[in-house]
Amino acid sequence: AQSVTQPDIHITVSEGASLELRCNYSYGATPYLFWYVQSPGQGLQLLLKYFSGDTLVQGIKGFEAEFKRSQSSFNLRKPSVHWSDAAEYFCAVGASFQAGTALIFGKGTTLSVSS
Amino acid sequence: DAGVTQSPTHLIKTRGQQVTLRCSPKSGHDTVSWYQQALGQGPQFIFQYYEEEERQRGNFPDRFSGHQFPNYSSELNVNALLLGDSALYLCASSFLGGELFFGEGSRLTVL
Numbered sequence: 001a002q003s004v005t006q007p008d009i010h011i012t013v014s015e016g017a018s019l020e021l022r023c024n025y026s027y028g029a030t031p032y033l034f035w036y037v038q039s040p041g042q043g044l045q046l047l048l049k050y051f052s053g054d055t056l057v058q059g060i061k062g063f064e065a066e067f068k069r070s071q072s073s074f075n076l077r078k079p080s081v082h083w084s085d086a087a088e089y090f091c092a093v094g095a096s097f098q099a100g101t102a103l104i105f106g107k108g109t110t111l112s113v114s115s
Numbered sequence: 116d117a118g119v120t121q122s123p124t125h126l127i128k129t130r131g132q133q134v135t136l137r138c139s140p141k142s143g144h145d146t147v148s149w150y151q152q153a154l155g156q157g158p159q160f161i162f163q164y165y166e167e168e169e170r171q172r173g174n175f176p177d178r179f180s181g182h183q184f185p186n187y188s189s190e191l192n193v194n195a196l197l198l199g200d201s202a203l204y205l206c207a208s209s210f211l212g213g214e215l216f217f218g219e220g221s222r223l224t225v226l
Contacts, residue, residue, distance in 0.1 A: 004157070036217075041219065042219055043119065043205060043207075043216075043217035043218050043219045043220060044158070044205065044207075044215075044217040045217070046214055046215065049214075090157050090158070092157075101171075102148075102160035102163065102171055102173055103158075103160060103215070104160070105157030105158045105159070106157050107155070107156055107157050108155075108156075108157050
């Protein structure tokens with residue numbers, strides 16, 4: 001069955017510290033992988049995506065993610081967290097990037113940032 | 116340029132009632148997808164509309180139906196509401212396989 005697992009429900013990091021959010025997927029075909037962020041009262045915003053090529057992808061707001069096929073993982077990282085990064089983060093997998101693909105989302109990780 | 120707009124933002128219904136949620140896609144987009152996000156969960160795909168037809172559907176009962184209009188806007192209808200239908204309903208639009216842009220959602224509470 002196709003699924004996405006985000007093992008950490010809630011993570012707290014200090015402002016300026018590094019961040020890594022974990023994502024593991026189960027998918028029968030070549031996965032198309034995404035990370036989205038959702039702030040309270042707002043919709044989902046795409047941080048970055050991976051389809052093929054370089055397994056380290058750069059996104060917006062200083063985020064990056066690394067695709068590891070052998071571990072079925074697509075972890076999100078940021079070297080220095082800002083208070084404004086506090087939000088809900090979702091990893092998602094899809095069959096393609098074509099209009100018509102349905103994304104499968106994980107349950108999300110809530111990020112809190114302490115001062 | 117307005118992004119994806121959804122209405123209403125909040126609504127309360129009672130069990131057995133019917134609800135209609137509306138979505139206007141981002142300018143230039145022709146595809147609309149609907150997702151249900153229950154509290155503490157990730158979004159779940161309901162269905163997608165393109166060229167006024169349902170192109171793909173997730174694992175949702177027939178009580179969930181939709182429509183896309185010639186101007187690409189869309190409606191999500193849910194009949195015979197259940198308590199479990201309480202959720203944030205997200206609309207996302209895209210164009211020719213491009214990035215999905217999400218609206219802020221319609222929060223439905225079923226009492």
